[in-house]
Amino acid sequence: MYDKQGLIRVSAVKQISFEGLTPMNSMSSTNCPLTATVNPDSLRADRGSLFGLAGNDTLRGASRQANVLFGNEGNDTLRGGRQDDGLNGGAGNDRLFGNRGNDRLVGGAGDDYLSGGKGDDRLKGGAGNDQLFGDQGNDYLDGGAGFDLLKGAKGxxxxxxxxxxxxxxxxxxxxxxxxxxxxxxxxxxxxxxxxxxxxxxxxxxxxxxxxxxxxxxxxxxxxxxxxxxxxxxxxxxxxxxxxxxxxxGKVELAKTLQANLDQSLLDNPNATGLAAVTFAPDGSVWQGFTGLVNRETQAPVDANSVFGIGSITKPIVATVVLQLYEEGKLNLNDTLNQWVPDLAKNITNGDRVTIRQLLGHTSGIPSYLEQPKARAQFFSDPKAFFNRTIPAQELLSFVQGKPALGEPGAAYYYSNSNYILLGEIVEKATGSTLANQLRSRIFEPLGLNQTFYAPQEAVSRGNITRTYSDLDSDGKITTADYLNEVDEVSKKGLSWAAAAGAIVSTAAETAKIGQALFQGEFLSPSTLQLMISDNFDLLAGVNRPPGSAPDGIERNFYGLGLESGSIAGIGNFLRHNGATIGWGSELTYLPDRNITATVLASQPTPTGTSELEDSSFITVNKNIRSTVQQYQFQPS
Structure with a gap:
């Protein structure tokens, strides 16, 4: 049975076995070789992919093609075919067998068993206490979080x-x-x-x-x-x-990266502290810090220092939305009023704006933070504005009845309102909080214990970097104490950012999220490609002769929650940056060079936004350039 996306689904029974898949464009009710009697609600297949949605499933790929098998919930068994397969167990205690070919196996959450079989395989355990066996071939085994058992065997x-x-x-x-x-x-x-x-x-x-x-x-x-x-x-x-x-690794590179970070602090005397992580192409990891967590105590920034990551929250929330799409729980072409009618009825074009347009900022919905009423409340008494829990309904009330910035899907208008709405849709689609979904799908599989969705989770006060800002624009930088108390951070201080920017994390854990997302641990290859390629050209109509851009960016697109493009002398990138009051962030990945770099900053600005983003971006740009120079002869 096909749904309106042209995908095929099969429902939850205790054990389901599939032998063979054909690409989506050749599927029909007569030629899709299912070997189990099933009903149409729990597994999804598209383009050589099987997605188990509920229950303890057995998924078996075709012998003559490359398969993508996702177990999702339950204790699943996934078996690849004879080609180069991708297997992801998802939640539960799963068993993954690569068979032949050069396979990629990801255990996900739970205590998993992964066996590569023949071929040169890549095995990643994820969270839990996993067992990984490379078997034959020259294999790459990464236990991930937890206490794991890794055996290379032959090769x-x-x-x-x-x-x-x-x-x-x-x-x-x-x-x-x-x-x-x-x-x-x-x-x-x-x-x-x-x-x-x-x-x-x-x-x-x-x-x-x-x-x-x-x-x-x-x-x-x-x-x-x-x-x-x-x-x-x-x-x-x-x-x-x-x-x-x-x-x-390259010792001199570590010195250069630290010098870049120290210089960033010197270049911005109002900054308090920065933390940075770079994953080099050879697997080496650099972590550096400069400055203070707290000006009053003079405590230095260290590996446990937690920052607000701002709009880097967006690609993380987008990943959850796209996982729900893979699971068949929502359609990217669903409209706003299908999921949140009470909110949609007060938003212009609420009956036409789609989830896809929310993800890519092409909805035309104005940003609540840019509305005069919101800014008046903020600047007149910022402490009162932040020192309370602000529900999504109130945030979106600032755009109630406001004219659309454009027709849905017609143009790109970056708007935090889009992700506030996506957070509400995730909660409707799952029947749980956004915090629960982020933790079970992203944070726990990576073993992250210092990353939180602040509006709905308690945050350790001791590790939060103190924020300083000139919130009332009087020229005086003061401590924003109400953003730094444990109950304020978790329940109040970041509720205004919600799904648009309220995750807090360390530099190392932010980098781990980026690595996992960009390298395909959370999404199937086709969905990750959709996240990147379903995009809008951010430089359309901008006259930038080659080499003239001060930031070096030659091409720049915004996809479904993620930027992509190319930087002169560097190559292709995937990235997102962010800023909240007193914090700034940048996360960049170079897919052709296997380099990831992130910088989290604590520094004040009069506006609380642009200089933070620029400072983080400049530092990351320096670090990736330094890394590329050191590894310029390293195979990508």
Whole structure:
């Protein structure tokens, strides 16, 4: 049975098995080879894809084509075919088998079992205590969050433990073990390190052999990097470990990135503190800080410092919306009044604006923050404005009855109102809070414990960077205390931003979200491509001769919650920036070079917006340029 999108669905039974899929454009009621008697509500198939929506499902891909299998909820079993398949278990304790081909397996949330099979496979455990087996081929295994068991088996394998605590067994071949780094919290256990054959890559960018120390431990060795235990080698004496057993990133690059960050603080004397993370092409991770969390206590910014990430919230919310689309719970062409009629009736074109247009800022709905009434309330008494919980209905009341900025779908008008509405739609479609959806779909699968949707979750007061701003434009920068109390941040201080910009996080966790989204851990390849390519040209009509743009951006598009384009001398990018009162942020990914960079800033501006965004963007731009220069001969 087809729905109005031309997709095929099959409903929830305890076990469903599929053998074979054909591309969507060749499907019909007679040629789609389903081998189970099912009814049409729980699995979705399109373009060689199967999406399990509920229950404990068994999904089996076709033998003669590349398949994309998403388990979603439940304890699922996913089996690839003979080609290069993509398998994602989603929530639950799943079992994923790659079979033949060069497969990509993502466990998602839960305690998962992943087996690559034949071929050169990429396995990512996600959250939970996972078991990953590379089997044959030269495999890449990343346990993700939790305490995981990784076994490379045959081939020259790469075993990655960014957050520490995993048990790694390379097996046969010349293997690499990636340990330590900015995200590591405990030592990895390596069971079969072979001197002269295997290598340990120290993931912290800036580390060198001179930073390492060794300690004998029960017949093995504990390896320390700058005093932090990063690996326990079983059966290997410390005296046998030499420099040629280790691999390091580019030390000079770490110095350059820190210098870029320090210079950003010097260039903006009103700034309080910044935190930054860069993922280099070779897997090294740099993390840097400068400035203070709190001017009064003089506490420095560190790895646990939490900032408001502003509109970087938007691509995260958009990801949840697109997951619901994949699950068949909503249609991108659904109109506003289908989901939130009480809100839609007061918005011009509320019966015509679609979810797709909300995602891409082509709805024509004005931004509530730009309305004179909202600005008058804000500037007349900013403390009163923020020191209360502001419901979405009140935020949207500022645009009630206002003329549309344009016909729905006709032009791009960036509007925070769009994402306030999307947050309400997510809650209607799921029957739960936006915070619950963000946590179960994004935060928990990545093992994030310092990232929160502030209006609906308690935020640790001790880690929040203090904000300072000239909110009343009197020329005096003051402490915005009401944005920094735990109950204020979670219930009041950021409710005005809601789904448009109210997530708070650390630099490292923000970078992890970007890595996961951009590298396809949350969405199928076709949906991620839709997020990027269903776009509006932001430079249409702008006369920019090559090389003349001060920011280096040559092409710039806004898709479904995400910017894309190209930067002179750098190449293609995916990005989003953001700003809230006293905070600024920038997240950029270079898909052709596998570089991710993020900067979170705490600094005041008279308007609370533009300079923050510019400062973060400038710093990220410097860092990605520095990284590209260092790795210019690195294969993408």
């Amino acid at each position: 020259n394998d790469t075993l990655v433990d960014y957050d520490g605590g995993d048990r790694l067994t390379g097996g046969e071949g010349n293997d690499q073990f990636w340990v330590g780094g900015a995200l590591s919290k405990s030592a990895s256990s390596i069971t079969d390190f072979k001197i002269g054959q295997d290598k340990i890559r120290v993931s912290r960018l800036g580390a060198g052999f001179e930073n390492l120390t060794f300690k004998d431990n029960n017949g093995g060795t504990i390896v320390f990097d700058a005093g932090q235990a990063i690996a326990e080698l079983q059966g290997v004496k410390a005296t046998r470990l030499k420099a040629d057993s280790f691999l390091f």
